[in-house]
Amino acid sequence: MKVLIADDNPNDRYILRLILTARGCEVREAENGRLALAEALASPPDLIVSDALMPEMDGFRFLREVKRHQVLMRIPFIFYSAVYTGDNEEKLARSLGAEAFIVKPMDPEELWHEIERLLAAGKSAPSPAVTGEEAYLKEYSNIVVRKLEEKVRELEELYLTLTRVLVTTLDAKSPWTKGHSVRVAEYAVRAAVAAGFDVGKINRIKLACLLHDIGKIGTYDFLLDKPERLNNEEFAVVKLHPDKGVEIISEIKQFSDIIPAIRHHHEWFDGCGYPTGLAGDSIPLHARLISIADSYDAMTADRPYRRAIDRDSAFRELRRCSGSQFDPRLVEDFIRAGTGDRCY
Numbered sequence: 365m366k367v368l369i370a371d372d373n374p375n376d377r378y379i380l381r382l383i384l385t386a387r388g389c390e391v392r393e394a395e396n397g398r399l400a401l402a403e404a405l406a407s408p409p410d411l412i413v414s415d416a417l418m419p420e421m422d423g424f425r426f427l428r429e430v431k432r433h434q435v436l437m438r439i440p441f442i443f444y445s446a447v448y449t450g451d452n453e454e455k456l457a458r459s460l461g462a463e464a465f466i467v468k469p470m471d472p473e474e475l476w477h478e479i480e481r482l483l484a485a486g487k488s489a490p491s492p493a494v495t496g497e498e499a500y501l502k503e504y505s506n507i508v509v510r511k512l513e514e515k516v517r518e519l520e521e522l523y524l525t526l527t528r529v530l531v532t533t534l535d536a537k538s539p540w541t542k543g544h545s546v547r548v549a550e551y552a553v554r555a556a557v558a559a560g561f562d563v564g565k566i567n568r569i570k571l572a573c574l575l576h577d578i579g580k581i582g583t584y585d586f587l588l589d590k591p592e593r594l595n596n597e598e599f600a601v602v603k604l605h606p607d608k609g610v611e612i613i614s615e616i617k618q619f620s621d622i623i624p625a626i627r628h629h630h631e632w633f634d635g636c637g638y639p640t641g642l643a644g645d646s647i648p649l650h651a652r653l654i655s656i657a658d659s660y661d662a663m664t665a666d667r668p669y670r671r672a673i674d675r676d677s678a679f680r681e682l683r684r685c686s687g688s689q690f691d692p693r694l695v696e697d698f699i700r701a702g703t704g705d706r707c708y
């Protein structure tokens with residue numbers, strides 16, 4: 365039996381393929397309704413199994429097209445959905461002509477039971493005429509909006525949790541770096557507000573600060589904990605952490621815009637920093653700001669090899685290095701913002 369699967373999730377397609385090929389089916393796959401429709405028209409399958417939410421053409425529209433098409437309308441159509449929102453979705457799918465409706469996670473036995481039932485019933489009867497185009501669209505929009513809201517919430521939660529886990533993992537590396545990223549984020553956010561950045565930019569600066577030293581996960585603990593200053597060889601190893609950080613986060617699409625900030629947070633305004641020796645405005649803005657907040661926290665927190673200095677001494681040091689290590693304009697924004705204890 366030839367089965368066509370339409371699903372945008374490669375893992376779900378893979379599992380479905382395993383279930384179906386184990387029973388001797390010949391399987392083809394498409395990642396959205398539009399491609400699935402083209403596949404079905406090119407070579408009509410014996411059965412279609414389709415997800416609901418897909419980009420470009422969702423499962424409902426795909427189902428509607430199949431059941432309207434002379435060549436395809438008799439092909440049994442199994443509709444399945446990841447998030448069950450009451451019986452509205454099933455009613456809608458059935459009103460559009462779906463012969464079966466399954467809620468994810470799909471039970472292989474249930475799927476196979478439905479397939480056997482459909483095969484025993486013979487070729488599907490032509491679908492009922494779809495009435496009330498507007499009613500369909502309204503119902504469909506409600507379902508999609510609900511699902512999208514749910515997905516956005518889930519993604520945001522996952523994304524924040526992932527950031528927290530990464531920061532906690534880094535904090536656990538060394539008592540000397542514990543809390544550093546969170547403090548750097550607080551200082552940089554204050555300075556960004558003082559500099560008049562918009563909220564979107566400030567949120568990305570905060571995220572970049574939280575993850576700026578994430579590459580230190582790959583740096584040997586004894587270098588982070590060393591009670592004396594690092595020698596040249598040891599410093600050369602530590603200098604790899606911006607690029608290691610980029611390597612760690614580059615797999616995550618949502619972090620792609622903060623990569624330049626992470627890679628260049630140790631560049632100097634005069635071009636004497638690392639890893640690339642960029643200078644002036646060619647250093648990404650967020651990286652220039654992180655550099656100041658990072659150094660401020662390094663100066664005002666105890667280190668294994670020296671004691672912390674007070675706030676005003678640290679501000680003086682920032683001004684002394686303004687124009688060489690730091691962007692002079694941002695140093696003034698940073699100092700103007702102050703560094704009280706309030707968290708943003």
Ligand SMILES: [Fe+2]
Nearest residue numbers: 576577629630
């Ligand atoms: Fe760093």
